[in-house]
Amino acid sequence: MKHGKAFLFFATFMIYMATATVFAGPAHAAPLKEGDKAPDFTLKQQDGRDVTLSKEWAKGIVVLYFYPMDNTPGCTKEACAFRDLYNDFKNAGAEVLGISVDDAASHKKFQEKHKLPFTLLADTEKKVTKLYDVKNFIGKAKRVTFVIDTAGIIKKIYPDVNVGTHGQEVLAYVKSLQKK
Numbered sequence: 001m002k003h004g005k006a007f008l009f010f011a012t013f014m015i016y017m018a019t020a021t022v023f024a025g026p027a028h029a030a031p032l033k034e035g036d037k038a039p040d041f042t043l044k045q046q047d048g049r050d051v052t053l054s055k056e057w058a059k060g061i062v063v064l065y066f067y068p069m070d071n072t073p074g075c076t077k078e079a080c081a082f083r084d085l086y087n088d089f090k091n092a093g094a095e096v097l098g099i100s101v102d103d104a105a106s107h108k109k110f111q112e113k114h115k116l117p118f119t120l121l122a123d124t125e126k127k128v129t130k131l132y133d134v135k136n137f138i139g140k141a142k143r144v145t146f147v148i149d150t151a152g153i154i155k156k157i158y159p160d161v162n163v164g165t166h167g168q169e170v171l172a173y174v175k176s177l178q179k180k
Contacts (some may be wrong), residue, residue: 001017010117015091021028023078031133032132032133032146032157033157034154034155034156034157035153035154036154036171037132037153037154038057038062038064038146038148038153038154039053039128039132040053040054040078040151040152041053041125041127041131043099043122043123043128044104044122045104045119045121045122046104046108046110046111046119046122047104047108048104050176051119051121052134053097053148053152054152056095056097057148057149057150059095059150059157060093060094060149060150061092061093061147061148061149061174061177061179062094062095062147062148063082063094063095063096063097063145063146063147063148063149063170063174064097064099064109064145064146064148065078065082065096065097065098065143065144065145065146065170066098066099066100066141066143066144067079067098067100067141067143068100068136068140068141068142068143069100069101069102069105069140070100070109070120071106071109071110071113073154073161075163076110076114076142076164077163077164078134078143078166079114079116080114081117081135081164081167081168082096082098082118082167083114083115083117083118084167085117085168085171086108086118087140089171089174092171092174092175092177092178093125093178094147094175096118096119097119097120097121098116098119098120098121099120099122099123099128099129100120100122100123100128100141101122101123101124101129101139101140101141102122102124103122103124104122105170107120107121112154118155123141128140129141129142132144132146142159143161143163144157144158145157145158145161146162147170147177149177155173156170156173
């Protein structure tokens with residue numbers, strides 16, 4: 001009987017996953033890749049104001065980094081690395097935008113607690129994480145970074161992020177764009 005319940009649970013889960021995949025459909029025709037136009041969106045930032053991605057890239061390079069959740073060890077380490085390098089990013093002509101499925105109030109607390117000088121965007125409806133194909137299996141955002149140029153073109157995608165070195169790695173790439 002014990003094995004029967006486990007099998008039933010597993011079979012139900014597999015049917016659910018297959019059905020969810022079929023009915024959800026892809027957010028776009030194919031996964032985003034370097035050289036693609038970045039999908040535009042508008043989301044609320046930590047103070048409740050709207051931020052539109054295309055308005056940001058019109059001002060300079062955008063480092064759009066997705067992260068799973070405010071105030072978790074890895075996400076805090078990543079955010080603080082971007083914080084510590086923020087002036088270097090600004091001097092290189094880039095703006096940093098963090099995005100997760102947490103709400104604006106959570107972002108505000110996270111920003112204040114860690115003195116983050118950049119904007120955090122709230123994707124509570126998970127539309128942008130789906131649009132960028134960075135939604136993980138539990139509905140949070142995967143840790144992925146996109147570097148977007150002033151024409152809205154994705155210049156670099158970082159799908160495998162090491163929170164200890166990621167900020168420096170992205171900054172070096174942004175600086176290399178300035179030399180081209």
